[in-house]
Amino acid sequence: MAERVCHGDTIRVKVNNQLADGGDIAIHWHGIHQFQTVWMDGVAMITQCPIPFATSFVYKFVADPPGTHWWHSHTGVQRGEGMYGPLIVRSPKTIESNSNLYDVDILDHVMIIYDWTSNLVFDNYVSSITGALTYQHTLSILINGKGRNSQYYYYDEANDKDVYTPRSVFEVEEGLRYRMRIINSAFGDCNVQITIEDHPMTIIATDGYEIHPVTVDSLIVVPGERFDIVIEASLKPSSYCIYLNPVPNILCETNSSAILKYRSAEIVDLNCDLGYRGKTVFTSMQIHNINEDLNRDDYYTFNDTQSYEPVDPDLENVDEMYYMTTDWVIFHFSSNSQNSTNHTYPRMQINNVEFKLPEKPFISSLDTNVDICQPGVNSSLFDYCRMHMCHCTNVIKLKIGKVVELVLFDTMNVAPHPMHMHGQSFRVLAQEATDSHLTLDDVKELDKQGKINRIPVERSVIKDTMNLPKNGYAVIRWKPENPGYWFFHCHVDYHGLGGMTIVVQVGDDDEIPKPPKDFPSCGPWSPD
Structure with missing residues (x-):
C-alpha cells in the first residue's frame, strides 16, 4: 500500500488483522511526529497493545511533517517479511525551497529498497542470535518488490536463453526533471549505494526536510533513511541502468539493479552487473579510511549542505x-x-x-x-x-x-x-x-x-x-x-x-x- 496525502490532512487507517499465523500486529508511521497523539505511533507494548488476530484497530493522526516517509509493522520481524510501504506527505510547491528544480513528482517515482532473503526472516533472526551472519541468506536487493541478482536464473531450454527475474522500470520523458523519493526499508545491514547510469542526481531533501541542493553521481542510503533526489531526462531516449551496490559489502553481500526508461524508447534488457558507482558520492555514513571503502576521492556528507529550516x-x-x-x-x-x-x-x-x-x-x-x-x-x-x-x-x-x-x-x-x-x-x-x-x-x-x-x-x-x-x-x-x-x-x-x-x-x-x-x-x- 503506497499512500500520498497533503500536509495537514487527517489520516485514518483501519487495520484488520487477518494474519495467517494468528499473530498480533502494530503499524508504525515512520517520520510522522504524532504530536499530541503518541498512542498512534504504532509500537507494540510501548504506545499501544498489539492488535490481536481477528480484530481491528483504527489509526487516526495528522500528516505532519511533510516529506518522504513510510509505514511498517513494529511487531517482531513482520517488517522483514514485507509489511511496509511508502507514505508521502506533500506540501504546496509554492512554499518549497527546491520546487524550481523539478517538474514531475508522482508515486511512480518512489523507490523503496528492501533486502529480500530466501529464508523466512524469523529463521534468519534466530540464526543471527546464535552466531550465523545474516548476509549468508540474502539473495537480492529489491526496488519496489523487484530486483535481479545475476547469480540466480534458470535456463529456458526451449528458447536457448537464461531467464532472470524482472526489474522495476522508472519511466521518464525527455526534457523533464523528476523528483524521485528513495526509502531504505532494509531489515538487515544493507547500506545501499544508488547510481543512475549517466544521470547525475541532485539531492534536495532527507528524512522529510529540505536541504541546500548537492549534485553527485551516486548516493548511499542507510536503513530507515529517506532521500529526495532530482534527475533530468536530458540524454538520448533509451534505457539506462540503475545500480544498487552495498556499502560495505561484507555486511550485505549482494547487488541489484532497476531500469530508467525514456518513454519514447523501447525497453531493453540491459546487463547491469558491472556495478558502476560514478565518480562522486553523497553519504550519510562515516567510514574510517572512507576513500578505500568507497574507492572515491570525491565524496560529500551532511557537512556539505544544510537545512532550509530556520534555527530555533x-x-x-x-x-x-x-x-x-x-x-x-x-x-x-x-x-x-x-x-x-x-x-x-x-x-x-x-x-x-x-x-x-x-x-x-x-x-x-x-x-x-x-x-x-x-x-x-x-x-x-x-x-x-x-x-x-x-x-x-x-x-x-x-x-x-x-x-x-x-x-x-x-x-x-x-x-x-x-x-x-x-x-x-x-x-x-x-x-x-x-x-x-x-x-x-x-x-x-x-x-x-x-x-x-x-x-x-x-x-x-x-x-x-x-x-x-x-x-x-x-x-x-x-x-x-x-x-x-x-x-x-x-x-x-x-x-x-x-x-x-x-x-x-x-x-x-x-x-x-x-x-x-x-x-x-x-x-x-x-x-x-
Whole structure:
C-alpha cells in the first residue's frame, strides 16, 4: 500500500488483522511526529497493545511533517517479511525551497529498497542470535518488490536463453526533471549505494526536510533513511541502468539493479552487473579510511549542505547533555552436556543494557508504574551492567522545552547503526569514525579536549534517522516539545530486536496526553 496525502490532512487507517499465523500486529508511521497523539505511533507494548488476530484497530493522526516517509509493522520481524510501504506527505510547491528544480513528482517515482532473503526472516533472526551472519541468506536487493541478482536464473531450454527475474522500470520523458523519493526499508545491514547510469542526481531533501541542493553521481542510503533526489531526462531516449551496490559489502553481500526508461524508447534488457558507482558520492555514513571503502576521492556528507529550516535560537545553548553507548555482549554456550557443539549468543545493548519490552504499554499504564531502568543517568547501574548482564526497560527522561544534546558512540566495532527516533527530529552536529576502541571515559575526555568537533547549528541538517559510525561517534541536538514515550533504536532490526533500543520519555507522566478512555489495554493478569 503506497499512500500520498497533503500536509495537514487527517489520516485514518483501519487495520484488520487477518494474519495467517494468528499473530498480533502494530503499524508504525515512520517520520510522522504524532504530536499530541503518541498512542498512534504504532509500537507494540510501548504506545499501544498489539492488535490481536481477528480484530481491528483504527489509526487516526495528522500528516505532519511533510516529506518522504513510510509505514511498517513494529511487531517482531513482520517488517522483514514485507509489511511496509511508502507514505508521502506533500506540501504546496509554492512554499518549497527546491520546487524550481523539478517538474514531475508522482508515486511512480518512489523507490523503496528492501533486502529480500530466501529464508523466512524469523529463521534468519534466530540464526543471527546464535552466531550465523545474516548476509549468508540474502539473495537480492529489491526496488519496489523487484530486483535481479545475476547469480540466480534458470535456463529456458526451449528458447536457448537464461531467464532472470524482472526489474522495476522508472519511466521518464525527455526534457523533464523528476523528483524521485528513495526509502531504505532494509531489515538487515544493507547500506545501499544508488547510481543512475549517466544521470547525475541532485539531492534536495532527507528524512522529510529540505536541504541546500548537492549534485553527485551516486548516493548511499542507510536503513530507515529517506532521500529526495532530482534527475533530468536530458540524454538520448533509451534505457539506462540503475545500480544498487552495498556499502560495505561484507555486511550485505549482494547487488541489484532497476531500469530508467525514456518513454519514447523501447525497453531493453540491459546487463547491469558491472556495478558502476560514478565518480562522486553523497553519504550519510562515516567510514574510517572512507576513500578505500568507497574507492572515491570525491565524496560529500551532511557537512556539505544544510537545512532550509530556520534555527530555533534556543538551540545555540544546551540545557541537558547525555552520553550514550551502543555495544553488545557475546555469550558462549554448548547445546549438549558433552560440549561438542559450541554456539555464541550476541545481545545488543544501549548503555550496557539489553532492552526489554514492558509487561504493559506505557500509554495505557499512566495510572500505574512501569518498571524501568535508567543507566544513562545512574552511573552505578551503568558500571554494574558493564560487568553483569542487564535486561530491563531502558528509559531516558527529558524535560519539555529543554535543549538536549546527545553524544552517541559505538563500542561494538562491528557495523554502523542507523539510529531512528520516533516522535521528533533533531539536528546532526557531528559524525566521525575512528580507528580506536572507544570507552565512555575516552569520549568524555575527547569532548573535554574539544576534539569532538561540532558544526554550527545553522549549518546542520534535520533528521530522524542518523547513522552512528562503526567504532565512532555522532552528536545530535534538539528541543523536545512533543510529550510522549518515543522509541529510539537501531533500524537494523537484527540489532534493534536484539536489544539496541531505548525509550525517550519527553515530559513527566502527568504531562503526556492521555489516550481515549476506551483505548485498548493489556498486560499480566492473575486470579489471585
